[in-house]
Amino acid sequence: MDISVVISLSYEEFMESFGNVVEKYPLVAATVWSQRLFASIDDIEGAFAGFLDSLPDSDKEGVLRRFPDLAGREFRNGTLSPESQLEQNQAGMTRLEPAEAACITALNTQYKQRFGFPFVICGRMNDKHTILLHLHQRLTNEHSHELACAIEEVKKICHLRLQSLVCPTQPSPM
Numbered sequence: 239m240d241i242s243v244v245i246s247l248s249y250e251e252f253m254e255s256f257g258n259v260v261e262k263y264p265l266v267a268a269t270v271w272s273q274r275l276f277a278s279i280d281d282i283e284g285a286f287a288g289f290l291d292s293l294p295d296s297d298k299e300g301v302l303r304r305f306p307d308l309a310g311r312e313f314r315n316g317t318l319s320p321e322s323q324l325e326q327n328q329a330g331m332t333r334l335e336p337a338e339a340a341c342i343t344a345l346n347t348q349y350k351q352r353f354g355f356p357f358v359i360c361g362r363m364n365d366k367h368t369i370l371l372h373l374h375q376r377l378t379n380e381h382s383h384e385l386a387c388a389i390e391e392v393k394k395i396c397h398l399r400l401q402s403l404v405c406p407t408q409p410s411p412m
């Protein structure tokens with residue numbers, strides 16, 4: 239939808255479209271709508287990112303805990319959100335060999351035991367090989383650095399979810 243349409247949306251209409259830009263965390267969209275300080279998709283994206291950055295670490299961890307594991311329980315029982323389904327599918331998480339699935343499950347468990355929140359990465363910017371590489375690498379991070387990395391991944395996911403919702407404004411013809 240065009241930004242001029244976004245700006246005219248009621249709260250309910252905005253939440254209908256943007257409520258899951260941050261996975262299962264509609265408060266972000268609700269706050270962004272209330273501020274209504276956006277005149278472009280970049281403004282909207284900045285508002286979402288700004289909200290995430292403003293959260294205390296405990297709330298940032300809460301945001302991460304709302305994400306489904308890659309190739310995890312929600313995928314196996316078919317309860318992924320439409321957005322997550324598409325992202326996990328594009329990352330190849332829905333077509334893993336049994337050994338690959340076992341490996342990522344073990345690493346996800348190890349990651350969660352170390353950090354207390356799930357491993358989150360932007361599926362649409364990765365494939366199963368880069369995901370495993372990043373998961374191995376990030377397992378060695380110290381806690382506060384890893385929390386920052388994970389929130390940056392949430393912002394990338396938001397960026398792509400917003401891009402698929404709001405068509406960038408075409409430059410006006412010269």
Ligand SMILES: NC(=O)NC1=NC(=O)NC1=O
Nearest residue numbers: 308322325358359360361
């Ligand atoms: N744990 C995750 O990284 N989950 C996800 N990444 C995405 O891009 N979509 C997800 O559901």
